Amino acid sequence: MSAVLQTFNLVKTFGGITATDDVTFSLEKGARHALIGPNGAGKTTFVNLLTGVLRPTSGRVSLVGQDITGLSREARVKRGVARTFQINQLFRTMTPLEMISLVTAERLGRGMRLFQRLDADGEAIAETADILARFKLEDIMDQRIATLPYGKQRQIEIAAAFAARPSVLLLDEPAAGVPEAERRELLETVAALPDDVSVLLIEHDMDIIFRFATRITVLVNGRVLTEGEPAVVARDAAVKQAYLGEAAHV
């Protein structure tokens, strides 16, 4: 297998605080890779560095061998790095149909077409319909997103990221706050993501991590503490002390 998304000696400091400390990391093609660590370990900062929200103090980010350190957020999306957010970031006044249409239109480069009619673009319609079906949103596609139940909104969050047709998908705590009744459907959605999409899962929930992840990286105080297969990481004494011990009584 080959690396899709890599970082080399990535450092990010805020004032005197080092949030990301010399992280060299590699996400393999088709991976189901979990990034874990206690609160304040720098997981969110790391994701922001990968997606271009933040610029690193030093170090590089590369996508399939090409340097993307200096690229903007939207340029990275165009190259195939998409993400979901820990807290839903949705177009709340839109319907799921409109939101997915928007992402699809952007992916197909229609964004500056001022006079294009949305219903006259067959390619975009086919793709939008495909996403709606894949994430089981057909029945609610004409309802305002703000009025939908939280679990559905979480589905749309993932669907919108997926609609950008990424090669790398960063899922930031996808099941956070989803009530038990809707949880199963959401986990099925995550499990059903196609194999050619490489997934980096930022998660707290050990249950989900051991269910999906084939590889785990543990981040503590901005540094990589260890990396390996789930079973190996789970036995690691340092991880237990730094993270699992804490998680046990959370």
Place this chain on the structure above:
Amino acid sequence: MSGTVLEQHVRQSLRRARRWHPAELAFWLLAAASFALFPTRFLILNEIAILALFALSLDLILGYAGIVSLGHAAFLGMGAYSAGLLAKYVTADPLAGLAFGMATSALLGLLTSPLVLRGTDLTRLMITLGVALILYEVANSLAWLTGGADGLQGITMAPIFGTFDFDIFGRTAYLYSLLVLFILFLIARRIVNSPFGLSLRGIRDNQLRAAASGVPVPWRLAAIYALSAAYAGAAGALLAQTTQFVSLDVFDFHRSADLMLVLIIGGAGYLYGGLIGAIAFKFLQDAIATFTPQYWMFWIGLFLVLFVLGGRELIHGAIKALVARFPERGASS
């Protein structure tokens, strides 16, 4: 559900969103009928049409992209002076003046967009206000060109298409303004229903997600800001051409403040808010002027306060109720 059936549903749903509502048709029929119904009120009707266009311009950035502005008069003034100066020194052709006013305003919008697109709402309000004030001062100090405090005088307009002369009753003027308003409205309506318009709504709803969906947020905002400036420039050009005079007043703060009131009355984000607001605003102004012309400012202040405190919901509820009384049209489009 098979792919093709779902695709049909998606297509229909998208089409429904842009279809003409019967209330819209009724609105424009009424606007056209006003020409025959109020033959003695062309001057005020012309003012309404121009204010409506100006408000439409603000709606494009405020209602669709969420950009607040306290200095939209900058573009009205730019369009007015551009059209006035062109008529005075170069060509008296109205359409050339209209195009020129729109172009210069769009350019100004493009140049100032980097100032406006950063920072918080508060810095935006400040900077837009500042830009309008600067232009006021510039127009004031370039008295050799603009006439300064005396205003730009000596504008004469040639007939439209070389045929329709501007008359003293404002008949041609109103027809001209109404047509320009209608055409620019159609274009705006098309644009807000395009992928571009959809991306603007996305930016308004959630900038973080818009950027994460591949929308180049600053560029889109710059584009709509320039477009909105062009619309305001068109309103300014119409004002200059139909009154054949431009005064410093076009840059004045009260123009921007009035405009906000217009949009607050009518509501932002559905294109008709500015038009309905302009009608209500002018009738209000006209009515109050008949008994207390001096203290118009007091009443405008009172209305602003009352609207923000809760009167707005009442009006918007009334508009919605009115629209709901029109029967929904069938599947034809």
Place this chain on the structure above:
Amino acid sequence: MLTILFDGIAYGMVLFVLACGLSVTMGLMNFVNLAHGAFAMLGGYVTVLLMQRLGLPFLASLPAAFLAAALAGIVLERLVYRPMYAKSHLDQVMFSIGLVFMAVAGTDWLLGSSQQIIQLPRWLQGRFYVLGVGIGYYRLFVIGICGLLAVALQWGFAKTRFGSRLRAAVDDARVARGLGIPVNRLFALTFALGSGLAGLGGALGIELMGLDPTFPLKFMIYFLIVVTVGGTSTITGPFLAAMLLGVADVMGKYLVPQAGAFIIYALMVILLLLRPEGLFARART
């Protein structure tokens, strides 16, 4: 030249007293109150009326200006401002512009549109010369009073319990509430104090800035410049911004009168571009 600088400092001092209340209310409740100038105008007119109609001396009318504006601040805060806190900046701006318009037209209706003049006491008239620099007694008086106020405010903000609670609330109102700080009452008090100071500034400024019903509109942009350039988290930020603005404005009017207010507006736009968070604001992460 130095005389102009001196005049600029006096002007800046008054601007500071006028605007500092606005900077605190903006920082504390994140509320944009463009009607701040209306309180200043109230203070100015109270002074004028007390002196002209009741023959009160200038010095005695200054505290009255402060009290009248503070009282108006308390009443209005309670009655109309409070529902505004939760609304968007745009709503707040529209609302307070509405108040400004009403204040301008209302004052015009009650007292006429003419420029108001007050007769300063004899000991504040005229000027003396130190090393060839002309120093007006009144300007010196203004600098003295405003300087004392600035020091007192800085001390109150930094050292007293009220000040530390206020700073905590400015930083994060929600956390402050959680700590048991009565943010609402704190804000009412601060609003009253800020309005009172504006009233005092309006009274002191009659001689320097003039006073007519359009005062709140004319100086609105000045207050906003002080606040946005100075930032809202300190006393020194707005103070320095007010000084800079005062000196720049007076110098501009003396040296390049044909440019008008252009310099000031351009300066503001450039400053906001370079430092959107305010020139003297603390860096926040």
